[in-house]
Amino acid sequence: MSDSLGAGKRLERHTVGTYAAFEAEIFEMSDWEPELYNRFGRYRAEPVEQILARLPISGDERIADLGCGTGEHTIELARRASRGEALGVDLSPAMIDAAQKTKATLAGDLRDRVVFRVGDIATLDSEREYAIIFSNAALQWIPKHREVLGRWLRALVPGGRMVIQMPANDRETAKAALSDLAREEPWRALLSGIDASFREVPPPARYRQMLGEIGFSEIDCYYHTFHHPMQSPAEVVEWYRATGLRPFVSALPEDRRTAFLDSYRQRLERAYGTSGAVVFDFKRLFIWARRPAV
Ligand SMILES: C[S@@+](CC[C@H](N)C(=O)[O-])C[C@H]1O[C@@H](n2cnc3c(N)ncnc32)[C@H](O)[C@@H]1O
Secondary structure, eight states, X not given: OOOOOOOSOOOOEEOOSOTTTTOOEEOOOOOOOHHHHGGGHHHHTHHHHHHHHHOOOOSOOEEEEETOTTSHHHHHXXXXXXXXXXXXXXXXXXXXXXXXXXXXXSOHHHHHTEEEEEXXXXXXXXXXXXXXXXXXXXXXXXXXHHHHHHHHHHHEEEEEEEEEEEEOOTTSHHHHXXXXXXXXXXXXXXXXXXXXXXXXXXXXXXXXXHHHHHTOEEEEEEEEEEEEEESOHHHHHHHHHTTTTHHXXXXXXXXXXXXHHHHHHHHHHHHHTOSSOEEEEEEEEEEEEEOOOO
């Protein structure tokens, strides 16, 4: 299976500031931790279950899973396209390594129809290659969505479908508390390289307009909020340690990281009003669109 994504690029670019401008902060960050990320796998799977319930797959599609992480969704997509192929691409060598290990456990036919590569999905330059582009919880890490989505349009075959899901919970208690904490001393000085303002994922209306201007058709963009019961605010910290906290933690000196995580937990306990069970509300943005058939 061919693809034209660059391989082996270092993880070096992440947006931590406002999404209004889609501009990236540039700094080095440690690689992802697949085990930590999958600790809340049951909850993280819920948006994907919604997508799969609505995504028609006839069986012979070539599918791209952009920002595939540990690859479970890539494999499920290949399973559903029983005569097709699925390519999973991710910038993180640790994620792709985990995906390759899972792939090695698959039965022959399915294994042969799944490919994983390290690559940057922001610079995808395939032409008319995929019947389906699927991207779950990855695009929010990338700036310049108009340009990137233009590339993804070109990578679709005419009539091909794109489905994207991104977290859009920037004003939820845990995210707002993190921004507040990072703006206060002593953390502000230690995190001076990071813009900790709200990461505004643009609203559905903005994507609807942008995708129309780029040339997509059959556009459907909407929010859905998931409700995740957690045993404590400390569990919410664990959730974010795998994702949104990573740029903050990796920017801190190692001997201050535990203190930062403790302060964050205490702040969450105050914000939620408990150190016991909480419902963690998580708003997500879903984007569906098609490349016109002609
Ligand atoms: C939150 S994880 C989601 C993984 C997977 N899609 C899932 O649903 O479990 C985000 C993934 O996006 C990847 N990612 C971020 N920026 C990327 C880029 N420019 N190119 C490729 N992958 C990227 C990260 O390495 C990470 O594995």
